[in-house]
Amino acid sequence: MIIGHAPAGYIAAKLLLQNFIRRGISPRKFLVVGILGALAPDLDMFYFYLIDHRQHHHHSYVSHFPILWLCLLVISLLWMRHNLSSKAASLAFIFCLSGFIHLILDSIVGDIWWFAPFIDRPFAMFTVPALYQPWWLNFIFHWSFALELALWVVALFIYRQRA
Numbered sequence: 449m450i451i452g453h454a455p456a457g458y459i460a461a462k463l464l465l466q467n468f469i470r471r472g473i474s475p476r477k478f479l480v481v482g483i484l485g486a487l488a489p490d491l492d493m494f495y496f497y498l499i500d501h502r503q504h505h506h507h508s509y510v511s512h513f514p515i516l517w518l519c520l521l522v523i524s525l526l527w528m529r530h531n532l533s534s535k536a537a538s539l540a541f542i543f544c545l546s547g548f549i550h551l552i553l554d555s556i557v558g559d560i561w562w563f564a565p566f567i568d569r570p571f572a573m574f575t576v577p578a579l580y581q582p583w584w585l586n587f588i589f590h591w592s593f594a595l596e597l598a599l600w601v602v603a604l605f606i607y608r609q610r611a
């Protein structure tokens with residue numbers, strides 16, 4: 449997934465917002481942290497380009513391991529249950545949930561090492577044929593890009609309903 453992560457984070461945060469307002473959370477902060485969590489796994493692109501020099505698929509880094517985000521999500525849930533009034537716990541939860549959703553979305557047409565570090569094998573729901581150069585044109589001309597655009601349409605629809 450290329451452009452669909454930010455709207456997916458927004459949609460997830462917006463859908464859950466009502467449950468967190470009673471904790472005194474700032475709606476704006478909750479939505480922004482939801483978007484940041486949705487983008488967070490791809491921060492490994494800095495490592496990919498600047499340090500690893502594109503030697504390994506960035507999805508094979510620990511930052512794209514589902515087990516990492518699942519553990520963070522469980523920890524944030526336990527933190528929230530333990531401290532019902534903690535706003536930081538609520539923000540940690542939406543951050544980690546959006547990060548985990550990122551991996552599900554990446555897995556639609558991208559390789560995700562779902563059982564890493566135990567099994568060194570990537571899984572993808574669908575494959576994108578390599579027909580064009582540069583590589584990203586293959587994704588833009590693939591049907592899955594319509595899903596990315598749909599996430600933007602839904603997010604904009606929800607945003608406009610707010611006003």
Ligand SMILES: [Zn+2]
Binds near residue numbers: 489512550554
């Ligand atoms: Zn990613």
